[in-house]
Amino acid sequence: MTDAELAAKLAEDAGQLLLNLRNNSDLTGRELGDAGDTAANEMLVAALHELRPEDGLLSEESRDTQERLGKDRVWIIDPVDGTREYSEGRSDWAVHVALAVKGQPSVGAVSLPALNLTLRSDFPIAAPVRQDRLRMVVSRSRPAKEAIAVAEILDAELVPMGSAGAKAMAVVRGEADIYLHSGGQYEWDNCAPAAVAQAHDLHCSRIDGSTLQYNQKDTYLPDLLICHMQDADRILDLVTNL
Numbered sequence: 001m002t003d004a005e006l007a008a009k010l011a012e013d014a015g016q017l018l019l020n021l022r023n024n025s026d027l028t029g030r031e032l033g034d035a036g037d038t039a040a041n042e043m044l045v046a047a048l049h050e051l052r053p054e055d056g057l058l059s060e061e062s063r064d065t066q067e068r069l070g071k072d073r074v075w076i077i078d079p080v081d082g083t084r085e086y087s088e089g090r091s092d093w094a095v096h097v098a099l100a101v102k103g104q105p106s107v108g109a110v111s112l113p114a115l116n117l118t119l120r121s122d123f124p125i126a127a128p129v130r131q132d133r134l135r136m137v138v139s140r141s142r143p144a145k146e147a148i149a150v151a152e153i154l155d156a157e158l159v160p161m162g163s164a165g166a167k168a169m170a171v172v173r174g175e176a177d178i179y180l181h182s183g184g185q186y187e188w189d190n191c192a193p194a195a196v197a198q199a200h201d202l203h204c205s206r207i208d209g210s211t212l213q214y215n216q217k218d219t220y221l222p223d224l225l226i227c228h229m230q231d232a233d234r235i236l237d238l239v240t241n242l
Contacts, residue, residue, distance in 0.1 A: 001051075004122035007097040007109040007192075010047055014040040014079060014095045015113030018086065033080070033087035037061050040079035040095065048075050055099075058219065060188045066217075074100050074215040078188040082163025091115055094165030096192035100214035105204075108195025110165045119169050121199040128174035128200065130228045135159050136178040137167040144182040146207065150238050151178075164224075168193030171226050172200050179226040180235065182207055187219045193226070203232035207239050 001009065018036045021027070027035055041061035048057055052075065056068030059077045068074045075098065080086050082093030091114035099107035111118040119125070136151045138144065140160035151158055159176050161167045164185060170176040191214050194204045204212060207223040214221075227235055 002122070003052075003099050003107045004109070004120060006051060007099060007107050008111075008118055008120045008122075010044055010077075011095045011097040011109040011111035011192075012113075012118050013047075014044055014097075015111040015118075017043055018080060018095070019113050022086065022089070029087055033083040036086055037080050037083060041077075044077050044079055044097065048077075056215065058187060058215065060186065064219065068215060069217060071215075072102050076100055076188050076191040076214060078165070078192070081165040081189065085162035085166075090162060092162030092166035094163050094169065096165055096188060098192035098195050098214075100187075100191060103213045103215050105191050105195035105198065105212060105214060108192035108199075110169050110192050110196050112166065112169060119172055119196045121195045124200045125173070128172060128177075128202070128228075130177055130230070133157060134178055134231070135176045136180060137161045137170050137176040139167075139181075139183065142183060144180065146182045146239055146242060147180040149242050150180055150235060153238055154178075154235075164189045165193050168197055168224075168226050171202060172197055177228060178231065178235065179224065180207065180239070181225075182223040182239075184220070184222045185224060187214050187216070187221050190221060190224050194224070197226045201229065203227050203229050205232070205236075207236070209236045 056074035
């Protein structure tokens, strides 16, 4: 399998495992979320160690080591992006599998298991259509103040949604036009979404306009903008001047 095929297969397999666990166990709430995180992580890590043994690995659910920093190729995974949504029986959660090459989000797959859908960097779907009245996805519990302020200036409709992957893929799928996040994320939260969004000709950057960089010693990558290319400069300017 190519790297992209492997990313998609692993994201889909982990998603199916998570659905089976949610549908067929007696676990609920935090116990279900913890069990899902553990089971999916174990499956993904074992597969990557077997199939790409020379590559580095960074997972939200595994202890980080310095070994990956010396490698050009590093897999970055989030076994359950949106554990809360997963454990609540919602559909707005995801599985992220990405490959960063020399710090760039080169390959990615984001599975939305509850929707039976996987978005891939190697097989872009139709380019998302921009709406006249822009729509911005925001956290359903903690909308970022910068996002709210920009939405007000743009008269953008707010679309509350769960996980980072679900929000990013809403832009890819044409269900939203802007994902502006400033509330804190880590590399595993946005590497796969960024790879997929870039493959769909969307703008992806930090909210200061700088390039997203991965496989860093400090994995904190707190902010992100995904939007249509034609809106990027204006949004970045608005954020700068808030």
